[in-house]
Amino acid sequence: MSFLLELAERGSYSPPNAEFYFTYNHNSGGGQAFLGGRPHGRDGHPTDLKALDGMLAEFAFRSQEGDENEQLVRLGCDDTRYRIKPRGSNSTQMKLEVQDKRNPSVALAAFLLLPTPCGARKSKYPETHTPISEDNFWVQRVEIRATYPDATSDSVLFDVRDILLSSGVQVKGSIDTIRNFRLDYEARISFVLNYADREDADPTISRLLAPFASWYRGEREFDFDDAVSSRDHLVSYLVTKYSTQFTGIEDPLAGVMRTVHDSHETELCAQPLVHHPDRTFDYPMNLVSFGAPGTGKSFGLETRLKSFLNDGGTAERVTFYADYTYGQFVGTYKPVVQQGDHGRDTVTYGFVPGPFLRVLMRALQSQRSGDGKHHLLVIEELNRAMPSSVFGDMFQLLDRDISGKSQYSVSTSHDLRRFLAHELQCSELEASSISLPGNMHIWATMNSADQGVFPIDTAFKRRWDFEYVGIDTNEELIAYVEVNMGADEYAQTVNWNALRKAINNFLSHQGVNEDRLMGPFFLPISVMPGSGDDPTAEERFLDQFEQKVLMYLFEDAGRQCRSMLFPHGDSALRYSSLCTAFRKQGISIFHHDIVAEVGIDGTNVVS
Secondary structure, X not given: XXXXXXXXXXXXXXXXXXXXXXXXXXXXXXXXXXEEEOOEOOOOOEOOHHHHOOOEEEEEEEEOOOOOOOEEEEOOXXXXXXXXXXXXXXXXXXXXXXXXXXXXXXXXXXXXXXXXXXXXXXXXXXXXXXXXXHOOEEEEEEEEEEEOOOOOOOEEEEEEEEEEEEEEEEEOOEEEEEEEEEEOHHHHHHHHHHHHOOOOOOHHHHHHHHHXXXXXXXXXXXXXXXXXXXXXXXXXXXXXXOOOOOOOOOOHXXXXXXXXXXXXXXXXXXXXXXXXXXXXXXXXXXXXXXXXOOOOHHHHHHHHHHHHHHOOOEEEEEEOOOOXXXXXXXXXXXXXXXXXXXXXXXXXXXXXXXXXXXXXXXXXXXXXXXOOOOEEEEEEOHHHOOHHHHHHHHHHHHOEOOOOOXXXXXXXXXXXHHHHXXXXXXXXXXXXXXXXXXXXXXXXXXXXXXXXXXXXXXXXXXXXXXXXXXXXXXXXXXXXXXXXXXXXXXXXXXXXXXXXXXXXXXXXHOOOOHHHOOOOOOOOHHHOOOOOOOOOHHHHHHHHHHHHHHHHHHHHHOHHHHHHHOOOOOOOOOHHHHHHHHHHHHHHHOOHHXXXXXXXXXXXXXX
């Protein structure tokens, strides 16, 4: 199924602009359209959801993004503008008032030429041909950004950034066979616009796609009834004209994609407009794993990496740092030691590839040899360097089509062209431009809360899939860790995970962002005291607690609320005093709310 990327689990879906989102309740008969997260206010800064109370909302899509003809296309007909109201007196969410208006899920599907969402009830089709029609589907979640077209009006645009589709069948009140897909809506829009300009296009298909092309170009206002009528007529035409290849169940654009024409007749050909080979090697292409410190981002990536290698792939790892450069990452001319006459080493200059180019070369060579191998570049600490500068012109290659190949190529310099021609044993003309093949993957980790990191601009972010690692992910792996803290009357046996969560909860109430809290592995498992008889294990843990946890809270995450976090004596004034107090008082150095919560979660006083 084109334009869809199936997600292994919904929890892995977290695009770069995920702070504000719309969700639709698939079991509802209508009206259950909710808003969550933190929208941007008129000043461009995040604000509370309640600031949107009473405003009139409509969805909008960026068409031809990045192009000089970029348009913000609004779904602003009477049936697709929704008043924003509180969901309930005790709820932090807001809702869209649907009532007699078009269901937002249905409206979005009509605009994007998707099949009609069926809801999560009994499947209409016992035998189907595509993932989204297999078990029914609905627009489950849309990542959006709030923009304001008029400084004085009460209207707000929901600028769509990412769309999640889900499919499943309702069975006795629950949802069965759920599958989740990320929809590449930009590719759908681009395909419609490109098809409309084809000289050999089927005239009937062109006529039925014409309204969508005009909406995507911003030439006229979106009309829901016209969209539904054109889509349904397109399905009927494809079923009639190409009955052996199109059943009417699947995505109509999938049917259009397969219609390639010659100058004599209009028959469905075997080759699609966009080559989409079967993807048996199902790993993400451009992936950034991010989250708070100690959540196990690198560990999770390493686990996935082992699976990748077991499936026959190869991998290379690099760590970014502040002074890391394009030349180090991609390649540049450097002094090279070569063995000269009489066995003597001589120094000359030659083009030396960096890790990006080395992995690219292996991927291209695999494609040319047909060995079927996939190749991976792992980037640790992506934002400790300036990513857009390190990638340079290779940044353009990160836009991938449905097969994983770069949508756009990059012209090579004279030096790089000669190097590629030599390594790939091809002509310099063939090496005059490069693109990423579908068997090259790039995975990265980052933590936006670390001091000294560089910002990542939106244009760079949108070319990656972002995977958020939650603050409590895999906490069960450290649930057993208990350690004695404090001395004399302060002596207690403390559960490390309970203490970590209590500190996080306190910091959250002080306004500290989640990406600055502590994950389960903020202290590595290697220093966790276990069930063995090692008499030094507990002391090592306490040393690490001082050096890592207390230092981090004192200098970074808890810096703005030290006097509340450490309310006793002069612990909040000097780090040395804090460590001294900790050795004697244990967790009693913390605010009484933290102590009380840890006691509830499993602290035992040692008498």
